[in-house]
Amino acid sequence: MPLLNVGFRAAWRTLSPACYTTLAALAESRGDSALLLKSTSTDIYENLALEDWLHEYVQSRDRHVLLLWRNCPTVVIGRHQNPWQECNLKLMRDQGIQLSRRRSGGGTVYHDLGNINLTFFTSKKKYDRRGNLELVISALKRIRPQLNVLATDRYDLLLNGVFKISGTASKIGRTSAYHHCTLLCNSNRHVLSSVLHSPHQGLKTNATPSIPATVKNLCDEDPTLTCDLLMDAIAMEYARQHSCQSKIMLVDPKDNLLLPGIAKFTQELKSWDWIYGRTPKFSISHYFSVDHNLPGAEVELNMSITHGRIESCNIKLFSDWLPSMMCNQLASDLIGNKFCPTETLILASAYLRVCSQDNELCTKWNALCEQVMAIM
């Protein structure tokens, strides 16, 4: 197969199904020591799976790869974080914003199509976060010399010395590594700050906390900037510094022929067990009023949650506005369930059938269950 002397994209496009080859083989057959890839997907799980796949299969050789990608609205938590501590899950459900857990450590960020993600794959030896961030700064300076951007000691990029425009995380394997970072061009800052705000106050955990910062979009500094412009500038700079072709190869993370086995990676990243079940053990203590028109309708809820499942639960009423027997039963039935509104709704509905003759009781019961589900 005459792959050695043709561009990546051309080679890929000219392959007939019969001689379809994997991305790893294509990378191997090309002489370049560096590759520039862009994902055609805007699905966070597919894109994180693509990172996993590249880390596993292409990075086994001493090769430099840069992957550019963007996502539809999503919150991305770090590997050892607690989503209930980091974000407003109810608001996210209501607004159709996805939640994902990445494999790298660090804090929580918000992505939408106005945010660019860059993943620098290298061998463990060549892993160089500062070098990568300097490359991004050089690319920015080349297209807009007046921009004042610097990298901090914790590998954030700051605009004008104050505003965060990029956050960093990384994963280091046995022989290979990757460093990935964001770049805010024109994200929705209102959504960003509202979803990265947890309604929980009495949550106790030793999960990694995020370090909140004041963010800014590059677009607010220079309205002529676009994500495409920034991605092209970074790709050019990468090609310049790594002496490789500046042509970007488009990769579809759903392409199981090019990326054998990727579907399994995607499935795992989408699973409840990975996203929620990996949360370090935590406890919540929540005090709320179920109905402000009902004097004394206050509730104290205490729960401990392990691997995302309710391990202990106590629902305390401060008056007899609801039969305490019902609450005790709910508390004991919640044990072992996922700390999630869907499972709780199923339990709550079963009770509703029992008390369906009594309208007032049903209303109070619904109000209580809705409050419990709202904190999940």
Ligand SMILES: Nc1ncnc2c1ncn2[C@@H]1O[C@H](COP(=O)(O)OC(=O)CCCC[C@@H]2CCSS2)[C@@H](O)[C@H]1O
């Ligand atoms: N998109 C984006 N870019 C930069 N900063 C952000 C963003 N979203 C939120 N933030 C701010 O960073 C802090 C969290 O900072 P903190 O330092 O705790 O965490 C990070 O920076 C993690 C970066 C992960 C990058 C990966 C690259 C590909 S997949 S995600 C948050 O509270 C906001 O104030």
